[in-house]
Amino acid sequence: MNQLSLDHAGAAIEFNKNEPRVDWHDETLWFVRTKRDRAAAQVPEWEQLREAASQIKNYSLSNMHDLLEQFEQNAIKNGITVHWAADADEHNKIVHGIIQKAGADRMVKSKSMLTEECHLNDYLTRHGIEVIDSDLGERIVQLRGEPPSHIVLPAIHLTKADVGDTFHKHLGTDAGATDPQYLTEAARQHLRDTFLTRKVALTGVNFAIAETGGFVVCTNEGNADMGVHLADVHIAAMGFEKVIPRAEHLGVFLRLLARSATGQPITTFSSHFHRPRPGQEMHIVIVDNGRSRQLGRPDFRNSLKCIRCAACLNTCPVYRRSGGFSYHSAVAGPIGSILAPNLDMKLNADLPFASTLCGSCSNVCPVKIDIHDQLYKWRQVLMQEGYGPGSKTAAMKTMATVLESPRLYRMAGKIGRGVLRFAPVTVENKFNPWYTQREMPEPPAESFRDWYINNKKS
Amino acid sequence: MYFCTYVLPKQMMNVGLFIPCYIDQFYPQVAIATLKLLEKVGCTVTYPLQQTCCGQPMANSGYEHLTGGCNDNFVRNFADCDYIVSPSGSCTLHIKHHLHATNETAATAIRSRIYELTEFLTDVVQVKTLEAAFPYRVGLHQSCHGQRGLHLAQMSELMAPPFSKPGQLLSMVDGLELVQLDRRDECCGFGGTFCVTEEAVSAKMGKDRVADHLRHGVHYITGVDVSCLMHMEGILKRANSTVQVRHIAEILTATL
Numbered sequence A: 001m002n003q004l005s006l007d008h009a010g011a012a013i014e015f016n017k018n019e020p021r022v023d024w025h026d027e028t029l030w031f032v033r034t035k036r037d038r039a040a041a042q043v044p045e046w047e048q049l050r051e052a053a054s055q056i057k058n059y060s061l062s063n064m065h066d067l068l069e070q071f072e073q074n075a076i077k078n079g080i081t082v083h084w085a086a087d088a089d090e091h092n093k094i095v096h097g098i099i100q101k102a103g104a105d106r107m108v109k110s111k112s113m114l115t116e117e118c119h120l121n122d123y124l125t126r127h128g129i130e131v132i133d134s135d136l137g138e139r140i141v142q143l144r145g146e147p148p149s150h151i152v153l154p155a156i157h158l159t160k161a162d163v164g165d166t167f168h169k170h171l172g173t174d175a176g177a178t179d180p181q182y183l184t185e186a187a188r189q190h191l192r193d194t195f196l197t198r199k200v201a202l203t204g205v206n207f208a209i210a211e212t213g214g215f216v217v218c219t220n221e222g223n224a225d226m227g228v229h230l231a232d233v234h235i236a237a238m239g240f241e242k243v244i245p246r247a248e249h250l251g252v253f254l255r256l257l258a259r260s261a262t263g264q265p266i267t268t269f270s271s272h273f274h275r276p277r278p279g280q281e282m283h284i285v286i287v288d289n290g291r292s293r294q295l296g297r298p299d300f301r302n303s304l305k306c307i308r309c310a311a312c313l314n315t316c317p318v319y320r321r322s323g324g325f326s327y328h329s330a331v332a333g334p335i336g337s338i339l340a341p342n343l344d345m346k347l348n349a350d351l352p353f354a355s356t357l358c359g360s361c362s363n364v365c366p367v368k369i370d371i372h373d374q375l376y377k378w379r380q381v382l383m384q385e386g387y388g389p390g391s392k393t394a395a396m397k398t399m400a401t402v403l404e405s406p407r408l409y410r411m412a413g414k415i416g417r418g419v420l421r422f423a424p425v426t427v428e429n430k431f432n433p434w435y436t437q438r439e440m441p442e443p444p445a446e447s448f449r450d451w452y453i454n455n456k457k458s
Numbered sequence B: 001m002y003f004c005t006y007v008l009p010k011q012m013m014n015v016g017l018f019i020p021c022y023i024d025q026f027y028p029q030v031a032i033a034t035l036k037l038l039e040k041v042g043c044t045v046t047y048p049l050q051q052t053c054c055g056q057p058m059a060n061s062g063y064e065h066l067t068g069g070c071n072d073n074f075v076r077n078f079a080d081c082d083y084i085v086s087p088s089g090s091c092t093l094h095i096k097h098h099l100h101a102t103n104e105t106a107a108t109a110i111r112s113r114i115y116e117l118t119e120f121l122t123d124v125v126q127v128k129t130l131e132a133a134f135p136y137r138v139g140l141h142q143s144c145h146g147q148r149g150l151h152l153a154q155m156s157e158l159m160a161p162p163f164s165k166p167g168q169l170l171s172m173v174d175g176l177e178l179v180q181l182d183r184r185d186e187c188c189g190f191g192g193t194f195c196v197t198e199e200a201v202s203a204k205m206g207k208d209r210v211a212d213h214l215r216h217g218v219h220y221i222t223g224v225d226v227s228c229l230m231h232m233e234g235i236l237k238r239a240n241s242t243v244q245v246r247h248i249a250e251i252l253t254a255t256l
Helices: A008-015 A019-041 A046-062 A064-077 A088-101 A113-117 A120-126 A136-144 A160-171 A180-197 A223-229 A247-261 A291-295 A301-305 A311-315 A317-322 A333-343 A360-364 A371-384 A390-403 A406-422 A433-437 A448-455 B021-026 B028-040 B056-060 B068-078 B089-098 B104-113 B117-124 B144-149 B165-170 B199-215 B226-238 B248-252
Strands: A081-085 A106-109 A130-133 A200-203 A207-209 A214-219 A233-239 A269-273 A281-287 B014-017 B044-046 B083-086 B114-116 B137-141 B220-223 B244-247
Touching: A008 A317, A008 B199, A019 A247, A019 A311, A019 A317, A019 B199, A046 A064, A046 A247, A046 A301, A064 A081, A064 A281, A081 A088, A088 A120, A088 A200, A088 A233, A088 A281, A106 A120, A106 A180, A113 A120, A113 A233, A120 A130, A130 A136, A136 A160, A136 A180, A160 A180, A180 A223, A200 A223, A207 A247, A214 A223, A214 A233, A214 A247, A223 A269, A291 A301, A291 A333, A301 A333, A311 A317, A311 A333, A311 A360, A317 B199, A333 A360, A333 A371, A360 A371, A360 B144, A371 B056, A390 A406, A390 B056, A390 B068, A406 B021, A433 B199, A433 B226, A448 B021, A448 B028, B014 B028, B021 B028, B021 B226, B028 B044, B028 B117, B028 B244, B028 B248, B056 B089, B068 B104, B083 B089, B083 B104, B083 B117, B089 B104, B089 B114, B089 B144, B104 B114, B114 B117, B117 B165, B117 B248, B137 B165, B137 B199, B137 B226, B165 B220, B165 B248, B199 B226, B220 B226, B220 B248, B226 B244, B244 B248
Parallel strands: A081 A281, A106 A130, A106 A200, A200 A233, A233 A281, B014 B044, B014 B083, B083 B114, B137 B220, B220 B244
Antiparallel strands: A207 A214, A214 A269
């Protein structure tokens, strides 16, 4: 069953058919959450850092226009070519154009969630360009024909055995091999050839600095550097919200990013790019793709503060038990659920409901996005815009009519309890989702109100 | 008629008791325990008889625009109370954040005067001792809306000093042994209509939460929200477990 074609609840049913696997997925990501807790606890000013990051991002969102122009001017001064893309399609065309101009038919790409959002790989493949993802996790899922299931740990849904099978099929490793060192070595040899032979390399951007016109790319594998250092053309793709005012602000964000993401003090590589090396071409593609629209929504604009650390995915009790594919969107988890409706309300109307509104996501967020409040607000917008099923709207109207009338409420309560007491089979059956894995509460003979009138009221 | 002053000696505290609909209908013993507890610490308690529901089931489903009737009814019932106290973190949070009504002045006053039971006891009444005994191993489920919404206890995600209002009250109960859980504040997966619309994840979350308590050998699971407890009770019963759930008010009024 292809989880991506189902709504969140449907995909979660599929995911939960293998309970030991759900336990493994939950525990793996919970382990990352606990690593984050330990790393954060070692920074005495952690909460102040979050506040500082939040305020810098708020400033950036409020001054987006000026910061982007400043960034563009400085980047051009540095010898970088700057492109503007209004949407995913324009982004893909710009990248394709640069590759064509370089006379290449192959490209190596390090991690970029933006290119996932724009479906760049599909586009380029359709146009005869071969793309190899150089992040190990991304390469694994690419070989399997899957999208990443997590924005930082793309192959977190796979076990060592799954990776062994994939490499056996595509890279010719021994059947049944699960030794991480052996498998990593096979990937290393395979990617080394890619790095040496690609003339065009694409990277993402973690932070674009308006003050300098430079940008920073964070990786743990050094694969971004390996790609661009050997390529004649470096393309960097960024959503416009990646811009920050000054270089000194990196001192806030770089301390928060890796600690929030994986519990590391800092990513192994924080690569600063300012200008092309002699003989190299450097391009930056700045993408909107709905971001202006989101910036214009007062309730949802601060979702653009996101630095893609995935702490909210790791802590989310729903994500851990439904898997990344259940969100059928490039960015999964709580943050994905508040970003995706902006891109397509109809397609993503289920996502803000894939939450208990427990609020853990907002608390781990290093830039203090009020994620769970936005999930609540998206629910209101989506239902008012008519993206809820008619049956749900009808049920809610009935419920409201009963609950706003003391008389109807008491009557319904009495009938409900009576049914449960004397004809439990009417609710204790397979059509009641509560009853699938849970017993019903035992209904008492009298409500509290009845008791109060009989015993207390004077 | 009630006095509308904010600082009152506690024997004069006129408390309006707000009992969420599902507690009224399915868990009257929790409401009775709450009433007894508030009277025991010296409050004068009234239960307005025409109350129904806070409107949260509709609002969390994306239909806050249908809660006007519930809101007006809530205001009619509670506008005259000095304090409104409820044995539910979740319903209290909903009123605090989302109560708006035709009589907006009254709604605003209610939003600032509603308390969840344990925070009312620790912060307003400032209870220092309780005559209660419950000689069992107890696991405390930190219901999310009470904890992260009302800040009834410190949250594991934040790097900040620990505190727990429910824990503070449970420590006053003779013989009660509070266990430490592996995941001290993970959600149980009830989530309102989430429990049926996302049944697979909801039930799995509930099973995992219950398992944490069982691993630590609890006799009882307690908490400040009956909704979470009802969900976990359903899972315990399906597994034929002898472990039971008790709302914190039932434990704080328990005697040998």
